[in-house]
Amino acid sequence: MSTIRLSAAEIAEKLAAGEVSSAEVTQDHLDRIAAVDGDVNAFLALDGEGALETARDVDARRAAGETLHPLAGVPIAVKDVVATEGIVTTAGSRILEGWVPPYDAFLTRRLRAAGLPILGKTNMDEFAMGSSTEHSAYGPTHNPWDLDRIPGGSGGGSAAAVGAYEAPLAIGTDTGGSIRQPAAVTGTVGVKPTYGGVSRYGLIALASSLDQAGPVTRSVLDAALLHELIGGHDPLDSTSIDAPVPPVVEAARRADVSGLRIGIVRELGGEGYQAGVRARFDEAVTLLTKAGAEIVEVSCPSFEYALSTYYLILPAEASSNLAKFDAMRYGLRVGPHGVADPSAEQVMAATREAGFGDEVKRRIIIGTYALSSGYYDAYYGSAQKVRTLIAQDFARAFEQVDVLISPTSPTTAFRLGSKLDDPMSMYLQDVATIPANLAGIPGLSLPVGVAEEDGLPVGLQVLAPAMADDRLYNVGAALERLLLEQWGAPLLSKAPELATKEATK
Amino acid sequence: MSDGISRADVAHLANLARIDLSDAELDRLTPELTVILESVAQVAAIASADVPPTSHAVPLSNVFREDVVTPGLTPEQALAGAPAVEQQRFAVPRILGEDA
Amino acid sequence: MTATRTELVPFDAALETYDPAMGLEVHVELNTASKMFCGCSTVFGAEPNTQVCPTCLGLPGALPVVNGKAVESAIRIGLALNCSIAPWSRFARKNYFYPDMPKNFQTSQYDEPIAYDGWTEVTVETDEGPRVFRIDIERAHMEEDTGKSLHVGGSTGRIHGADHSLVDYNRAGIPLIEVVTKPILGAGKYAPLVARAYVASLRELVKALDVSDARMEQGSMRCDVNLSLAPSGSDVLGTRSETKNVNSLRSVERAVRYEVERHAGILDAGQKVVQETRHWHEDTGVTTSGREKSDAEDYRYFPEPDLVPVAPSDAWVEELRATLPEPPAERRARLQAEWGYSDLEMRDVVGAGAIDLIEATISAGATPTAARKWWLGDLARRANDTATPIDELGVTPTQVAEVQALVDAKRINDKLARQVFDGLVAGEGTPEEIVAARGLEVVSDDGALAAAVDRAIEANPDVADKIRDGKVAAAGALIGAVMKDMRGQADAGRVRELIIEKLS
Numbered sequence A: 001m002s003t004i005r006l007s008a009a010e011i012a013e014k015l016a017a018g019e020v021s022s023a024e025v026t027q028d029h030l031d032r033i034a035a036v037d038g039d040v041n042a043f044l045a046l047d048g049e050g051a052l053e054t055a056r057d058v059d060a061r062r063a064a065g066e067t068l069h070p071l072a073g074v075p076i077a078v079k080d081v082v083a084t085e086g087i088v089t090t091a092g093s094r095i096l097e098g099w100v101p102p103y104d105a106f107l108t109r110r111l112r113a114a115g116l117p118i119l120g121k122t123n124m125d126e127f128a129m130g131s132s133t134e135h136s137a138y139g140p141t142h143n144p145w146d147l148d149r150i151p152g153g154s155g156g157g158s159a160a161a162v163g164a165y166e167a168p169l170a171i172g173t174d175t176g177g178s179i180r181q182p183a184a185v186t187g188t189v190g191v192k193p194t195y196g197g198v199s200r201y202g203l204i205a206l207a208s209s210l211d212q213a214g215p216v217t218r219s220v221l222d223a224a225l226l227h228e229l230i231g232g233h234d235p236l237d238s239t240s241i242d243a244p245v246p247p248v249v250e251a252a253r254r255a256d257v258s259g260l261r262i263g264i265v266r267e268l269g270g271e272g273y274q275a276g277v278r279a280r281f282d283e284a285v286t287l288l289t290k291a292g293a294e295i296v297e298v299s300c301p302s303f304e305y306a307l308s309t310y311y312l313i314l315p316a317e318a319s320s321n322l323a324k325f326d327a328m329r330y331g332l333r334v335g336p337h338g339v340a341d342p343s344a345e346q347v348m349a350a351t352r353e354a355g356f357g358d359e360v361k362r363r364i365i366i367g368t369y370a371l372s373s374g375y376y377d378a379y380y381g382s383a384q385k386v387r388t389l390i391a392q393d394f395a396r397a398f399e400q401v402d403v404l405i406s407p408t409s410p411t412t413a414f415r416l417g418s419k420l421d422d423p424m425s426m427y428l429q430d431v432a433t434i435p436a437n438l439a440g441i442p443g444l445s446l447p448v449g450v451a452e453e454d455g456l457p458v459g460l461q462v463l464a465p466a467m468a469d470d471r472l473y474n475v476g477a478a479l480e481r482l483l484l485e486q487w488g489a490p491l492l493s494k495a496p497e498l499a500t501k502e503a504t505k
Numbered sequence B: 001m002s003d004g005i006s007r008a009d010v011a012h013l014a015n016l017a018r019i020d021l022s023d024a025e026l027d028r029l030t031p032e033l034t035v036i037l038e039s040v041a042q043v044a045a046i047a048s049a050d051v052p053p054t055s056h057a058v059p060l061s062n063v064f065r066e067d068v069v070t071p072g073l074t075p076e077q078a079l080a081g082a083p084a085v086e087q088q089r090f091a092v093p094r095i096l097g098e099d100a
Numbered sequence C: 001m002t003a004t005r006t007e008l009v010p011f012d013a014a015l016e017t018y019d020p021a022m023g024l025e026v027h028v029e030l031n032t033a034s035k036m037f038c039g040c041s042t043v044f045g046a047e048p049n050t051q052v053c054p055t056c057l058g059l060p061g062a063l064p065v066v067n068g069k070a071v072e073s074a075i076r077i078g079l080a081l082n083c084s085i086a087p088w089s090r091f092a093r094k095n096y097f098y099p100d101m102p103k104n105f106q107t108s109q110y111d112e113p114i115a116y117d118g119w120t121e122v123t124v125e126t127d128e129g130p131r132v133f134r135i136d137i138e139r140a141h142m143e144e145d146t147g148k149s150l151h152v153g154g155s156t157g158r159i160h161g162a163d164h165s166l167v168d169y170n171r172a173g174i175p176l177i178e179v180v181t182k183p184i185l186g187a188g189k190y191a192p193l194v195a196r197a198y199v200a201s202l203r204e205l206v207k208a209l210d211v212s213d214a215r216m217e218q219g220s221m222r223c224d225v226n227l228s229l230a231p232s233g234s235d236v237l238g239t240r241s242e243t244k245n246v247n248s249l250r251s252v253e254r255a256v257r258y259e260v261e262r263h264a265g266i267l268d269a270g271q272k273v274v275q276e277t278r279h280w281h282e283d284t285g286v287t288t289s290g291r292e293k294s295d296a297e298d299y300r301y302f303p304e305p306d307l308v309p310v311a312p313s314d315a316w317v318e319e320l321r322a323t324l325p326e327p328p329a330e331r332r333a334r335l336q337a338e339w340g341y342s343d344l345e346m347r348d349v350v351g352a353g354a355i356d357l358i359e360a361t362i363s364a365g366a367t368p369t370a371a372r373k374w375w376l377g378d379l380a381r382r383a384n385d386t387a388t389p390i391d392e393l394g395v396t397p398t399q400v401a402e403v404q405a406l407v408d409a410k411r412i413n414d415k416l417a418r419q420v421f422d423g424l425v426a427g428e429g430t431p432e433e434i435v436a437a438r439g440l441e442v443v444s445d446d447g448a449l450a451a452a453v454d455r456a457i458e459a460n461p462d463v464a465d466k467i468r469d470g471k472v473a474a475a476g477a478l479i480g481a482v483m484k485d486m487r488g489q490a491d492a493g494r495v496r497e498l499i500i501e502k503l504s
């Protein structure tokens, strides 16, 4: 029997008990990828051989009686924005096509050290700019619930891989919602840890002050196990927090909301949110109340400006972070058309024209504008001030409540192509997730059912104060258990079966 | 503040950002950017002078490294991804001199 | 691209009409073991691209971490220049594209430098004697160096006309401190000398702090000269030019002088000086136009989000202040007084770069006069003849003191001492060993000396007669003959005594 529908925690147990080998589990997932990924397109690169080699090594070490990490031997998919030595890393961009990093990201080193076979690299919006994975230079990823729909973004590949049982675990990155929104629209679990909780060393930067890597899984406990593995201090990231990882696994196992004060953010809900999204959210609130939580409505008035603030800070930092892609040291190099003996300057401009997609160009231009002399104070400077206001709103809210909740995304998965010509409406997808990135606080999204009108998954977001990531897991796991009791089976089991191709081994 | 952004502005910004935009792209981007800038311009209105800016969510300071040499990349690793290599160096097209 | 070519106005004539204002920006490479933001080595002259890592190559995903020692050096330089140290400062990104800059932004400091508002003093020889000029320091900030390009093709090896370029990133990320002066006014015709003296004193200062090698010829200290002229007596500044990479003390002086002459020519012709970057040509001693400052130079500075603020505590700053060496000018004055050197003698000592050597020689037992005699005489000549830095001749201060002790004991004379130095440079052992091995010890056996004196008298009867007649001054010729006979290994004083004894 294939192991693909097991959770990571279950696989870990079976590995520890010797019921399955990591080589078998890894092969099961590689077979599943071969069978469905032609339709889903969750992966940009596969490393089957490398994954199996890790798996066999873990099996041998286990047989020799070595003490292993609890997740040793559990395969994982890694978003293509993470540097993996020896495995092509493109960040979904043409400009990095074929680039093989000569070094590992901090979290890649952690995964390798713990013995997790890396199956491959997952698809994403180019340089993580987008909410649909349609901005990948290598074609969109399709939502396993409905292949005509988006899997969210930018980490649609990681969410779809986990949702389509191609991997039990995946790594995502979240700059404005890129872990949580894809989790919401694919019926999976995604967590953005506290800023500084997971090292950014080796993550191809989008917006340095907002980026954060985190787990993408099918259960809250799995997310906690992965969070614990990749979290913690890294001296190579100056913004890494030098403190122990909050007790996330313990919290996920505790799963008890009785006596907890849970705040509903008035500004994140209501108008602009799809009816089915609101209905599932309200039901979840009822469940939490029944479980003994006290529900409080709180107001965060500055959140109204969060989206604008985000769309100034992100492009500004991105315009500078992406300047390094210039055809001189690595990546694509093309010359301008019809120019004999072009200069370095011309080659840079022609390469960036050819290598970057539309959304990347849009944001680089906006960011260049926001930083240019004469506009800095009005744009980037003002945005940094609004960031303070948003953080102050959160601080006030957390004086009244232990965690905040909201729908993760205002809508369920929309149809591929439907928002490509309207950047502003695409940006609105992240309206509820962005405030957490601006304030650096942690957030988790978990599935709370499907919307009646389209039968697609709806996500609920839990937010906690900085370094109180454990609260996310406590509340998330409690709600997950209550829902599971109602449903009788995980939400993903309601997703339609994907057509499979016979694996060609 | 937001009095729109002209096609010439976009061309200038693209030049600053070293992106060789085509005429068609300039035509398409200019109105798109205008819409985006109009909607983000509101931040200036609520950012009053007495609000301190936040650059980092978690306030840290004085994060230093010891002055110790640590192993880096071999030249082979460093140059492996380079579009062109000569004499163990990155070969780049002629650079427009500052002294013309 | 700039104003029409105009004639230069001779320097003295230019100064009759205009007052120069200068601004000096000096980049000092720190001598830390590792780079500013990564652990790569900073050793000069390594094979290309052997001292690089993901961070200093600007690879996607890599991040910077600040070198604490570099911050310490920056604070110490700031304190030594009487600056205030910012209790909170940040790094910023200076965004512009250039192939030798891996990230296409330089991590630098912008409106929040670590040190600001300082001053220093330099002394310049004027027509009225030495005069002290005060130089106000605007700021000293931390930043990183770029890689180095080799320009291939074309005839000159220069960037212009090259076919393509080859980049080595070993230097990329080496810590730099940029020290910027406020406009230096009122130096008048001494402006070139003041500029030179300032750069020289800054070099001396960072060496005394042991934070930089400050080797201008290796580029570990580089100077940009801003210059403008205003009509004499006017209190508004003129339009300035910015001359880049003036990399020797002599060139600093010459570049200021040249720009004064050039600006005066433009202004006299009724034209406007263009605000631009200019390039200094060491070989021809002229500057040529670079690019005009325009809005193309919009660096889009913003606080570096990958780094956190530098916030030195008062306690740390005071701890660093306590490590500052005596300021070079004070130390020079103190040593000059202790050693009893004249102003001229002291200037020569400083000019020869021998102040530390002489101090060490004196503390090894030599008198100030003897120490100066050897270091500025025979040893300075050797350094000059062989184009070797005087501290790399292979002769230590202790050895010089030992040689002098042999002279004082009359075991050798000054002439033989030079042969001992030959032996030291050739690595033949200690002075004592060289004297023995080369058989240099003066002959103190009166019997042998007396015989030589007799031979000399016999060979020079007319000279002997003169001495007998009381013309003692003529003894010199006989002494010379004896010394020659003895191959220099005699104490000339004793020879003289013997001659007088025999002929009186």
Ligand SMILES: [Mg+2]
Pocket: C108, C143, C178
């Ligand atoms: Mg500078």
Ligand SMILES: [Zn+2]
Pocket: B072, C035, C038, C039, C040, C051, C052, C053, C054, C055, C056, C057, C173
């Ligand atoms: Zn390095």
